[in-house]
Amino acid sequence: MHGTSRRHFLRGAGAVxxxxxxxxxxxxxxxxxxxxxxxVPLPARIRARxxxxxxxSVCTRPFRAQGPRIEAESLAHQxxxxxxxxxxxxxxxxxxxxxxAVQMALATRAKRIAVIGCGAIGLTSARVAxxxxxxxxxxxxxxxxxxxxxxxxxxxxxxxxxxxxxxxTPAFRERxxxxxxxxxxxxxxxxxxxxxxxxxxxxYVLSDVPFDQDPANAPMPDGEPDYADLxxxxxxxxxxxxxxxxxxxxxxxxxxxxxxxxVFNLSTYQRLLMEDFMREGGEIVQxxxxxxxQFTRLPERTIxxxxxxxxxxxxxxxxxxxxxxxxxxxxxxPEVDYGISWRGHNLTVVPRRDGIVVQAKAPGDxxxxxxxxxxxxxxxxxxxxxxxxxx
Numbered sequence: 355m356h357g358t359s360r361r362h363f364l365r366g367a368g369a370v371x372x373x374x375x376x377x378x379x380x381x382x383x384x385x386x387x388x389x390x391x392x393x394v395p396l397p398a399r400i401r402a403r404x405x406x407x408x409x410x411s412v413c414t415r416p417f418r419a420q421g422p423r424i425e426a427e428s429l430a431h432q433x434x435x436x437x438x439x440x441x442x443x444x445x446x447x448x449x450x451x452x453x454x455a456v457q458m459a460l461a462t463r464a465k466r467i468a469v470i471g472c473g474a475i476g477l478t479s480a481r482v483a484x485x486x487x488x489x490x491x492x493x494x495x496x497x498x499x500x501x502x503x504x505x506x507x508x509x510x511x512x513x514x515x516x517x518x519x520x521x522x523t524p525a526f527r528e529r530x531x532x533x534x535x536x537x538x539x540x541x542x543x544x545x546x547x548x549x550x551x552x553x554x555x556x557x558y559v560l561s562d563v564p565f566d567q568d569p570a571n572a573p574m575p576d577g578e579p580d581y582a583d584l585x586x587x588x589x590x591x592x593x594x595x596x597x598x599x600x601x602x603x604x605x606x607x608x609x610x611x612x613x614x615x616x617v618f619n620l621s622t623y624q625r626l627l628m629e630d631f632m633r634e635g636g637e638i639v640q641x642x643x644x645x646x647x648q649f650t651r652l653p654e655r656t657i658x659x660x661x662x663x664x665x666x667x668x669x670x671x672x673x674x675x676x677x678x679x680x681x682x683x684x685x686x687x688p689e690v691d692y693g694i695s696w697r698g699h700n701l702t703v704v705p706r707r708d709g710i711v712v713q714a715k716a717p718g719d720x721x722x723x724x725x726x727x728x729x730x731x732x733x734x735x736x737x738x739x740x741x742x743x744x745x
Contacts, residue, residue, distance in 0.1 A: 450533025569698025
């Protein structure tokens with residue numbers, strides 16, 4: 355779930371006309387202008403310094419040009435239901451895709467099932483299966499927070515690196531919309547819970563050029579394909595971004611819009627999933643599978659396979675392409691409750707309870723499975739963020 359294609363930030367063009375001189379000066383005119391947003395206090399400053407980096411994480415998004423693989427396969431005397439390949443949309447689509455997979459599991463009439471994998475897709479598949487009345491045992495090599503999906507950015511991005519435009523057929527779009535809306539409804543039931551596993555936050559899209567122009571300093575796509583733009587199908591699910599006047603934001607850029615985004619506090623949310631799963635009789639068994647043949651040793655005859663990028667090796671599925679994503683977390687600032695997307699600079703900021711997440715796209719991410727953290731890249735991203743908060 356790490357970011358979206360460039361076209362997403364070009365949607366709904368709008369611009370402001372002048373540059374604020376400095377943070378304190380802009381603050382004196384908070385709420386001025388005639389924008390469609392009600393006057394609100396200007397955002398708190400982010401203390402963007404490299405010495406405030408407390409964590410650097412790397413995830414490997416499992417992209418498939420065809421989109422997620424959600425289908426049943428007969429394997430010896432077992433039925434394996436695949437549920438993997440969600441690109442950067444794993445958390446966002448997890449509840450909806452789990453419903454599809456569990457319906458296939460119910461068709462086998464099994465009362466007990468196995469789930470392989472304990473990440474975003476595995477955990478939600480297990481929870482949906484429990485709600486359907488099934489007994490579930492998870493087999494996994496790692497569990498949260500060690501799973502790859504723990505390193506996700508944690509925002510609602512249901513079409514992020516999901517499939518290519520050529521594979522986005524009408525049937526695919528219909529299935530995707532059904533899954534996305536089902537996921538969204540479930541996410542709304544998690545609002546207001548202790549620990550705030552899910553929250554709505556406002557944010558700012560910033561740009562050095564008008565929004566109807568492509569940023570001149572945007573890097574080349576590094577071989578990334580033309581991803582399908584599906585989000586317009588969900589336009590009714592959240593407010594549209596709105597242009598801001600210069601006095602309505604303090605950032606030293608000429609163009610800005612305010613948006614509203616759904617944010618997942620992953621540490622709290624994963625713990626909630628694990629606790630709910632165990633409380634309803636779930637079991638977790640530490641197991642590392644080198645081959646699908648090892649599934650035959652399991653007592654369960656129906657299996658939901660949800661290993662994400664791990665399916666590339668486990669099932670020799672070369673349709674999965676790794677897309678590397680690195681984030682840094684700054685020490686939490688409770689007063690910072692807004693996000694930032696800076697067009698042309700590939701900088702994304704997400705306000706989470708466990709820290710301010712800073713992500714910057716790097717050349718060579720597409721097709722790159724290297725999960726080694728690059729501290730220099732995160733330091734550079736944090737310093738770039740600091741330039742938005744001049745003294």
